[in-house]
Amino acid sequence: MVQRLILAAGVILVLSGSVSHAQRPQTASEQEQWILGEYWTVVKRYQNGQTAPAIKEMASWPQDRIAKVQSTQFQPEAQLNDLLNSKAEWKPGTLRAAAMLHTEVGLEALRRRDIGLLQFHAGIADGWLSLADDRSSKPGGLRSRWNVAVARVLLLNGEFAAADAYLERLNIKIANDAAVLLALGTAKESRALRATVDAPAAAGAKLRDPGEVQRERDDFRAAAAASFERVLAIDASLVEARLRLARISIDRGDDAGAEKMLSALPKSSADTSILYLTHLWIGQIRERQQQWNPAAQSYVDAVKSHPDGQSAYVALAHVLQATGQPVEAAGVLDRWYGRAVTSAVADPWWIYPLGLDARLEARFDAIFAEVKAGKDAK
């Protein structure tokens, strides 16, 4: 308690500008106070609208120094409530602002493809969000939504294993959260989809053991299916979980199970991605049953529901080619080529492994706005 009060006093001194470089502290305790003061000064600048310079400054901080700030501030759990009530740096709004600052630094790192640095700043940000929630975050809350957005950033960048590990940890921190479980299942399913024994490699590389890869893939599928089932148990209206369960059934060769899942989906939906994928998958099931006309009909329905869906054009062209109509197949592809160059809308199948709602900027914008609104309200 004493130490914490000293630290807090140090922070106040720094924020009031009374600690100069010449007065840099000498003892370990003083140094801790000084670092904390410097840190929260940067956060305050960010909070007060000096966004770009604050991001630049925080990006220049060594990781161990940032970690030191958080570990210092994270310690005395028993006194936390007192401190939260008394010091600006411990107030949820400030802590969340710090989290957003690290989010921005992390996203900058991502633009340089530095996934490790993104994960570091995400970890720090999550720490502040946890503290802001008094270490008791609820499903669906800001911390959950923010973490899911970060995990989806990892997915979107093809970092399936990293996203999987990230979401596994999150699922422990915030249990029974449908959005977390949906993202976790997506990461697992994507890892199953990416499983291959002959991935391109340097010359001389050996083929992976097929049995081992197959087991790994089956395990990922089983874990994904379990996640999606838990999602539906929490919120049966989350149709994406049902759609994904159908996909897993198709991949397992259980077409009857997939059809059962797909038939439970709404026949009309504002979400064209769901409709499109439903048609596409029914088409695939019909094709496997060698019901060529119904397969083609489903693919046409898919094109109609999402005219920029390359996969549906390709699937339809394939049915035509397979049934001895190469000219018609080429005609369908020709129609796609007419859209391919100008289309700005992604095929839902392309983003399926990344998560169907890939509007990450919108997700982050909403979270930033929410944090900002919280600050303004104080």
Place this chain on the structure above:
Amino acid sequence: MSGLPARGCLALIVGLAALVPGTSAQQQPPRFAAGTAVVSIDVLVTRDGKPVTNLTAADFDVRDSGAAQPVQLNGIESVPVALLLALDTSASVRGPALDQLKDAAKAAVSSLRAGDQAALLTFSQNVALRATWTDDKHKLQTAIDAATAQGSTSLTDAAFAAITLPPARLSRTLALIFTDGDDSSSWLNAATVVDAARRTDAVVYGVTLSAAPSSGATLDERRAKLFEDPGLYRSSLLPLLAHETGGEAFARADTKDLRAAFLDVMARFNQRYVLTYAPPHAAGSGWHPVEVRMKDPALTVTARRGYTQ
């Protein structure tokens, strides 16, 4: 070909194709259509990996569904080449690699002879036909120069699009497919496309920047594995497509080597032979396995594995 419907069942499918907004199937002759008058097999003969020229029809032993066929050897010099360049322009090809790829593609176009044609298809996740068949080299090179690199990779869908593009008239079609990595966004699986290759007469040459790991398995064994579990073996696509169509697949370690690789493909394609014969009278519709052997055991022949009538 197993599992295909009888012709009578197809009318509805044709009608459905017309429902795709804007679809207008171009009226061009299908390849290997029912009633094929002449079977044409494009083959490469090598000794120690190097093409062998000056062979005669008597050097070949061709069997259609197990029955020996009297073949004619057609001079390829008189048959124009239709070069379809299918180039991976996903994000991983950004920067100097893209410049080197463009340079390689332009070199291949420059090597075309009078009467030859080319088309350009690029793919990331998005498969786009950038130039349709033309003998205008300037137009082709402009299309190549305009390519940008971004996105993920739909190699399998692009390969299907490449072998489905209607051929230029009276030509030998070379589909030169380049990729630098793993497929990440295709709808079709690799087995489907290898199967679809049986219904085209394009010869596929694949150039990759990283080889599929060695397994010691023959291409036939790899093919069997692919059909057993297409997802697990998808990176075998280009070697198996080449195997199915009588082409070749090459792995290069560096994009700096692409120009030489593309020119080598063009040179090898121009040193092949076209064998023709009348299909056996008893030949029904469906898949006809063809086996081409060299009478000289020191020679190796690469030819498509059959045709669909």
